[in-house]
Amino acid sequence: MFNENPLWFYLVLVNLYVFFLMYYDKRQAVKKGQRISEKNLLFMGIVGGGLGGLLAQKIFRHKTRKKKFYLCFLIGVAVDLLLIIYYH
Template identity: 55%
Template sequence: MITERLNELFWIYLVGINLYTLILMYYDKRQARKREWRIPESQILLAGVLGGGPAGLISQQLFRHKTKKPKFYVAFIIGSVVFCGILYFYFTNYYG
């Protein structure tokens, strides 16, 4: 019972943090085009580092946003490593 719930939470977190990062990047780009209030960079960076790196890297190319700022690339790479680490931990502990 507990293992099933943790399994669900695991996938909800990984999908959620990546979806959240994608939405942040999309919304920030849209706001930039309209020259209106923007998402704080720290919020996007934090989402990326906490596992949203894959969505951040995809968003950079998809929306052509934050591509000239190395700190975003680094944060998204770190977040991708975190994402892969979480997947590795999950699959080695539950299926290994």
């Protein structure tokens, strides 16, 4: 699957990355440690990590009050879908 189309590799990788960034940021928030910048989280969500971000929001209850995160992650999911449609 990944050998035939590197798009799948990219999508899995970027969504896992955003998921774990959100996990790490939540953990740092609880520990009052150094956080991931919002710009970085939002950018990674828009470039295709939306599904990972949405899942992380739900599972870790992180950044749920900030509507811009939900919107950017939805845009990221739309980017994923458009890439799949275009390259499939």
